[in-house]
Amino acid sequence: MKIERLDKYIWKIPKEGDMKVDAIIFTDAESVNDPQFREAMKQLMNVATLPGIVKYALAMPDIHWGYGFPIGGVAAFDVKEGIISPGGVGFDINCGVRLMKTDLTYEDVKDRMRSLVEAIYEFVPAGVGSTGDIVLGKKGLRKVLVEGAEWAVKSGYGLEEDLERIEDGGKIHPADPSYVSEEAFERGSDELGTLGAGNHFVEVQMVQEIYDEELAEFFGLEIGTITVMIHSGSRGFGHQVATDYIRLMRDNLKEHNKNLPDKQLINAPFEHPLGQAYYSAMNCAANYAFANREILGHLVRKAFWKVFGRDTRVDLIYDVAHNIAKVEEYEVDGKRRKLVVHRKGATRSLGPGSEKVPSIYREVGQPVIIPGDMGTASYLLVGTKKAEEKTFGSTAHGAGRVLGRSAALKKLDYREVLDELAEKNIVVMSKSKKTLVEEAPEVYKDVDRVVQIVHEIGISRKVARMIPLGVVKG
Ligand SMILES: Nc1nc2c(ncn2[C@@H]2O[C@H](COP(=O)(O)O)[C@@H](O)[C@H]2O)c(=O)[nH]1
Numbered sequence: 188m189k190i191e192r193l194d195k196y197i198w199k200i201p202k203e204g205d206m207k208v209d210a211i212i213f214t215d216a217e218s219v220n221d222p223q224f225r226e227a228m229k230q231l232m233n234v235a236t237l238p239g240i241v242k243y244a245l246a247m248p249d250i251h252w253g254y255g256f257p258i259g260g261v262a263a264f265d266v267k268e269g270i271i272s273p274g275g276v277g278f279d280i281n282c283g284v285r286l287m288k289t290d291l292t293y294e295d296v297k298d299r300m301r302s303l304v305e306a307i308y309e310f311v312p313a314g315v316g317s318t319g320d321i322v323l324g325k326k327g328l329r330k331v332l333v334e335g336a337e338w339a340v341k342s343g344y345g346l347e348e349d350l351e352r353i354e355d356g357g358k359i360h361p362a363d364p365s366y367v368s369e370e371a372f373e374r375g376s377d378e379l380g381t382l383g384a385g386n387h388f389v390e391v392q393m394v395q396e397i398y399d400e401e402l403a404e405f406f407g408l409e410i411g412t413i414t415v416m417i418h419s420g421s422r423g424f425g426h427q428v429a430t431d432y433i434r435l436m437r438d439n440l441k442e443h444n445k446n447l448p449d450k451q452l453i454n455a456p457f458e459h460p461l462g463q464a465y466y467s468a469m470n471c472a473a474n475y476a477f478a479n480r481e482i483l484g485h486l487v488r489k490a491f492w493k494v495f496g497r498d499t500r501v502d503l504i505y506d507v508a509h510n511i512a513k514v515e516e517y518e519v520d521g522k523r524r525k526l527v528v529h530r531k532g533a534t535r536s537l538g539p540g541s542e543k544v545p546s547i548y549r550e551v552g553q554p555v556i557i558p559g560d561m562g563t564a565s566y567l568l569v570g571t572k573k574a575e576e577k578t579f580g581s582t583a584h585g586a587g588r589v590l591g592r593s594a595a596l597k598k599l600d601y602r603e604v605l606d607e608l609a610e611k612n613i614v615v616m617s618k619s620k621k622t623l624v625e626e627a628p629e630v631y632k633d634v635d636r637v638v639q640i641v642h643e644i645g646i647s648r649k650v651a652r653m654i655p656l657g658v659v660k661g
């Protein structure tokens with residue numbers, strides 16, 4: 188594998204073999220020399236062989252190995268000649284993050300963090316296979332799949348004003364539930380308003396550093412402001428949609444997929460009926476996830492109200508998807524083109540003026556939320572025009588994993604992880620001891636490094652850094 192350095196943080200793997208385009212990687216020298224990074228690069232080179240890929244296959248600095256496509260990867264395909272791939276979206280369709288800000292300061296919460304974390308733990312169902320209070324039949328669930336977060340608000344789980352603070356208004360089209368299997372309906376019936384396990388979390392944070400005073404003021408953030416971040420997705424519903432369509436594409440598109448370098452890259456031509464069916468079913472799962480995070484936001488508000496009183500404000504700043512494929516238009520080599528942009532572990536990052544940015548944020552650009560880990564920090568940034576020009580409007584989605592789950596269990600000890608968090612005064616509650624070890628701060632890359640790279644390259648701009656005070660993990 189030949190890797191050329193183009194700039195301080197930009198690398199290129201020139202096309203070779205069946206690659207149709209180059210691979211471009213945004214990262215630092217330290218990552219390039221890591222053997223695990225090579226595994227993810229092999230996957231990126233495989234993505235570059237897929238039909239209709241446009242311009243380049245991209246890696247964000249949080250890149251790491253994933254199912255077929257690497258996590259932290261972005262690939263755009265021509266709508267006419269290109270494909271759509273479930274592996275390019277991920278099993279947790281529309282996994283994403285939301286950031287809410289409160290009118291509380293560190294002084295208000297510092298002596299009540301344990302009660303607050305306990306209240307969140309009480310209100311938010313979490314853990315493997317957890318179920319919630321909302322149980323829907325097929326008719327009810329169909330509405331969720333079409334209406335997304337709007338369904339949650341109409342049903343009393345959220346506020347009308349939240350909707351313009353969610354990517355695409357929390358509702359994506361086309362989303363036709365007739366493309367969704369019985370099994371997915373079954374799995375989705377009682378998991379709305381649940382966090383899930385592992386990497387999913389609710390985290391109470393404090394703004395600890397501000398990089399852009401004007402933007403921070405615009406978002407209502409000051410040093411000491413208490414924020415809350417929620418990370419979850421489409422639960423078993425999205426997983427089933429992905430599973431169903433991987434099988435359908437494997438069984439029905441044998442000829443089309445016969446030369447794949449990796450069978451996990453299974454895909455359908457975007458315009459093929461199966462490509463269109465997956466696109467629609469995937470959007471149903473995306474809407475399920477938007478509704479899920481809206482309900483989780485409502486449950487977190489209730490937890491704050493229980494501890495700090497009903498007049499406490501917990502306002503949504505923004506909610507982003509980081510596992511999704513979307514039809515978007517970008518200028519490529521001087522020509523406007525309609526593309527199916529796959530962001531698998533990547534955040535959309537649209538600049539000021541973009542019509543896809545809600546009007547309340549259009550003058551500053553789309554809010555970008557990058558979580559780090561439960562012991563270090565997370566960030567609020569804004570999208571940029573440069574991202575629209577260079578990365579199909581994309582940036583990083585997290586710090587990115589460096590240690591696999593089983594390696595973490597071998598290397599780290601539950602008691603030590605707890606002690607490390609306690610030393611930093613971070614209150615943590617988790618459904619499982621194993622999860623806490625698998626998700627220890629050490630398993631993730633240094634988020635400060637990742638964010639500095641996307642900031643310096645200019646594909647998003649730092650606004651504020653938040654540190655964790657209390658975490659609920661699935
Ligand atoms: N602030 C926190 N960030 C966390 C925590 N656990 C994981 N993470 C970060 O989230 C991203 C999401 O990635 P995904 O691909 O698993 O969806 C991950 O890369 C980490 O950087 C946490 O408890 N708190």
Ligand SMILES: [Mn+2]
Pocket residue numbers: 279282283387419420
């Ligand atoms: Mn997820």
Ligand SMILES: [Mn+2]
Pocket residue numbers: 282283418509
């Ligand atoms: Mn995620």
